[in-house]
Amino acid sequence: MLRLDILDDNAAELDPYGEEFDYAEAFASLDLDEVKADIVDVMTDSQEWWPADYGTYGPLFIRMAWHSAGTYRTLDGRAGAAGARQRLPPESSWPDNVNLDKARRVLQPVKQKYGRKLSWGDLIVLAGNVALETMGFETYGFGGGREDAYKSNEAVEWGPETEWETTDPERFEDGEVGDLKDPLANTVMGLIYVNPEGPYGEPDVEGSAANIREEFDRMAMDDEETVALIAGGHTFGKVHGADDEADIGPEPDAAPIEEQGLGWDHDFEKAGMITSGIEGPWNATPTMWDTGYLDNLLGYEWEPHKGPGGAWQWQPATEEEREDIEKAPDAQDFDESEEPMMLTTDVALKRDDDYREVLEDFQENPDHFQQAFARAWYKLIHRDMGPKQRLVGHEVPDEEFVWQDPIPEADYETVGADEIADLEAAIRDADLSRTDLVKTAWASASTYRDSDKRGGANGARVRLEPQKNWEANEPETLANVLDTYEEIQAEFNESRDDDVRVSLADLIVLGGNVGVEDAAADAGYDVDVPFEPGRTDASAEQTDADSFEPLKPKADGFRNYLGEGDFNDLYDTLEERMVDKAELLNLSVTELTALVGGMRALGATYDDTDRGVLTDDPGALTNDFFANLLDMDYEWEPVDDDEEVFEGYERDSGEQVWEATRFDLVFGSNARLRAHADVYAAEDGEEKLVEDFVAAWHKVMTLDRFDLE
Numbered sequence: 001m002l003r004l005d006i007l008d009d010n011a012a013e014l015d016p017y018g019e020e021f022d023y024a025e026a027f028a029s030l031d032l033d034e035v036k037a038d039i040v041d042v043m044t045d046s047q048e049w050w051p052a053d054y055g056t057y058g059p060l061f062i063r064m065a066w067h068s069a070g071t072y073r074t075l076d077g078r079a080g081a082a083g084a085r086q087r088l089p090p091e092s093s094w095p096d097n098v099n100l101d102k103a104r105r106v107l108q109p110v111k112q113k114y115g116r117k118l119s120w121g122d123l124i125v126l127a128g129n130v131a132l133e134t135m136g137f138e139t140y141g142f143g144g145g146r147e148d149a150y151k152s153n154e155a156v157e158w159g160p161e162t163e164w165e166t167t168d169p170e171r172f173e174d175g176e177v178g179d180l181k182d183p184l185a186n187t188v189m190g191l192i193y194v195n196p197e198g199p200y201g202e203p204d205v206e207g208s209a210a211n212i213r214e215e216f217d218r219m220a221m222d223d224e225e226t227v228a229l230i231a232g233g234h235t236f237g238k239v240h241g242a243d244d245e246a247d248i249g250p251e252p253d254a255a256p257i258e259e260q261g262l263g264w265d266h267d268f269e270k271a272g273m274i275t276s277g278i279e280g281p282w283n284a285t286p287t288m289w290d291t292g293y294l295d296n297l298l299g300y301e302w303e304p305h306k307g308p309g310g311a312w313q314w315q316p317a318t319e320e321e322r323e324d325i326e327k328a329p330d331a332q333d334f335d336e337s338e339e340p341m342m343l344t345t346d347v348a349l350k351r352d353d354d355y356r357e358v359l360e361d362f363q364e365n366p367d368h369f370q371q372a373f374a375r376a377w378y379k380l381i382h383r384d385m386g387p388k389q390r391l392v393g394h395e396v397p398d399e400e401f402v403w404q405d406p407i408p409e410a411d412y413e414t415v416g417a418d419e420i421a422d423l424e425a426a427i428r429d430a431d432l433s434r435t436d437l438v439k440t441a442w443a444s445a446s447t448y449r450d451s452d453k454r455g456g457a458n459g460a461r462v463r464l465e466p467q468k469n470w471e472a473n474e475p476e477t478l479a480n481v482l483d484t485y486e487e488i489q490a491e492f493n494e495s496r497d498d499d500v501r502v503s504l505a506d507l508i509v510l511g512g513n514v515g516v517e518d519a520a521a522d523a524g525y526d527v528d529v530p531f532e533p534g535r536t537d538a539s540a541e542q543t544d545a546d547s548f549e550p551l552k553p554k555a556d557g558f559r560n561y562l563g564e565g566d567f568n569d570l571y572d573t574l575e576e577r578m579v580d581k582a583e584l585l586n587l588s589v590t591e592l593t594a595l596v597g598g599m600r601a602l603g604a605t606y607d608d609t610d611r612g613v614l615t616d617d618p619g620a621l622t623n624d625f626f627a628n629l630l631d632m633d634y635e636w637e638p639v640d641d642d643e644e645v646f647e648g649y650e651r652d653s654g655e656q657v658w659e660a661t662r663f664d665l666v667f668g669s670n671a672r673l674r675a676h677a678d679v680y681a682a683e684d685g686e687e688k689l690v691e692d693f694v695a696a697w698h699k700v701m702t703l704d705r706f707d708l709e
Helices: 004-011 023-028 032-043 058-069 100-106 108-117 120-134 205-217 223-233 292-299 319-324 344-351 353-364 366-382 417-429 434-445 475-495 504-522 545-551 574-584 589-602 624-629 662-669 671-681 686-701
Strands: 302-306 312-316 634-638 645-650 656-661
Touching: 004 574, 004 589, 023 108, 023 120, 032 058, 032 108, 032 120, 058 100, 058 120, 058 223, 058 366, 100 108, 100 120, 108 120, 120 366, 205 223, 205 344, 223 292, 223 344, 223 353, 223 366, 292 344, 292 353, 302 344, 312 319, 312 344, 344 353, 353 366, 417 475, 417 504, 434 475, 434 504, 434 589, 434 686, 475 504, 504 589, 504 686, 574 589, 574 662, 589 624, 589 662, 589 671, 589 686, 624 662, 624 671, 634 656, 645 662, 656 662, 662 671, 671 686
Parallel strands: none
Antiparallel strands: 302 312, 634 645, 645 656
């Protein structure tokens, strides 16, 4: 059974505030300073049911915000702070999120006070920022506008394991730690990044450093950002695990009903607080921004030992060093003290030459450390929000970062109806095929990912590295189309004696619309594909080419592009990859079906092959794909053992008449997809197909037009 249910959320109204509710607009109406003051009030009001460490929940709030945002991964753009899915399963019950349910309960009065104006997504991250500021750190800023999710994202692939805190060889390409399969970014089921004790729970610093580098690279963090985040985060608070025999209750989603969603119940008066199983602070000043973490890590030799919670942790290597190191106050009893410790992941930074160089630079240059952590933290908590224009509030910094995929503002007037008509005529007069028009527009717009609001047609980055050379985009053909568009653009812009100009990004989409309209006309339907000008063209300097590589299609069911074969991912079939992409495009099952059928009728296939073009009249927007796919006059046979390409034969004559792929045949073999195909295959279904295709096409072309919302 193909998991089509992951597309159902794209067609359903799940938000109790309704489809028209604007989270960003609601956030903009807040008095942010008042909200922050309220957060400080609850942060410093220790509750008997869960006492605050050192009299403040600040370090707990930092961990909560980090673990909310830190799930983000570049390979599919999923997870992250948006949606506040830390409060929903499975993240709500991850072993790495032990006791973060308490942090959210502490914040409940703030959420109740501001209601719909303050989403949990914003509140969780803002609380982390406020916590940092109360402990002497200057943050880089904060942008609001995150929406809340009310259902787990079933499209996220977390890994092959069926138990928490396990690592299956299937998580890695070669069965060995070091090459995670896409789209994963963590090495252990239920942990944000890596095991703090070391790979497979062993204090292996070399392996830990390798894991850290891979995971943070999959979050688009370089070595300096990685060290800044770890060192900055571990400047505050402590880890808990004072008792290895404590009776710990089940996680929130397995807890009894009377616990009301609180998990990991235990008697902390007897056992102490139990979270990670590791015990101790990193430095003597766990509620103050300073270089204490760096000084301890670099200033002492560290050796592994089993701590009181039974987990591997590190202590100063000699008795003399253990006596010399400055102690921290006990988190609950300030008359007592605790010896600082380190995690395997901390010592891994010291033992890795490149990471150590950054550590030493930060220690020698505290201002650089402050700035590096501020910028890396800002990136961490905003990475999944898309372009700067989506951020709301007076604390949004003026600076626009390259990781936000900036697009320049138009310094000209956009085209109107008359100019659009002239440009459409110029496109029709150019030596470009209908399929080239459609495929170029699709190549540009379909890079969009609703998961992190990246990609899309705005910016015309399809003409830049790396997109212009992606195999799926047929580089030679793409270059020819773009050259023609540039000629049309230049002729139009140079002919104007006013401020009206057209961008290449708008021309690319307009050309695709022309192709669709002409295809519909050939099928006997007069349609106007909606077109909203206003896109602009990004420069190479505004484009981080490396960070766009994860957007590269490994396969594309819409263009019938099968890819290069070695996918190195957790998806078993081509059709799974097609559905996954449809989910990232925010498509419903109906929209997926209409788009694939329409693209096949248009002949808009990779390399102009006949695969899936089940019609004698390619280029016309007919329902032939569905009618012939469901026609029992034909039977199908795989061409080889891979069962990716199939040949269709007439049952009566045995003559081969069609060729198709799994992308095509799944619309006949899967019950839900066949039910939709059946609607379009009917004699009265063609007009509906045209209407649905045009609507879905327009949706994809405007997914990144946040200015239209």
